[in-house]
Amino acid sequence: MGTLKKDILIGILISLFATAGGVFFYLEYFSMYSFQDTLKMINDGDLYGKVLSLAAVPNLFVFFIFIKKKQDNRAKGVLFGTILIALTTLILKFF
Numbered sequence: 001m002g003t004l005k006k007d008i009l010i011g012i013l014i015s016l017f018a019t020a021g022g023v024f025f026y027l028e029y030f031s032m033y034s035f036q037d038t039l040k041m042i043n044d045g046d047l048y049g050k051v052l053s054l055a056a057v058p059n060l061f062v063f064f065i066f067i068k069k070k071q072d073n074r075a076k077g078v079l080f081g082t083i084l085i086a087l088t089t090l091i092l093k094f095f
Contacts, residue, residue, distance in 0.1 A: 011077015022055030
């Protein structure tokens with residue numbers, strides 16, 4: 001029972017790190033402006049939800065890696081982390 005919770009927590013943390021990495025990758029390599037300027041434009045345009053939803057794409061790859069390696073509990077954690085990110089995106093969009 002302890003390893004179940006541990007594996008799900010590891011999946012959630014990996015999901016959050018993959019999303020943070022996706023945000024950094026998106027802002028650093030796909031934006032024509034500097035990192036700081038892009039953050040300012042996101043803040044001014046209230047685009048946090050859109051950037052978060054794009055940045056969650058790496059979770060798809062992490063999820064399928066865990067499924068392929070037969071680490072289903074970690075894949076559940078990634079799925080739960082992705083749902084948390086989706087709820088955060090929804091909250092940022094409407095509030």
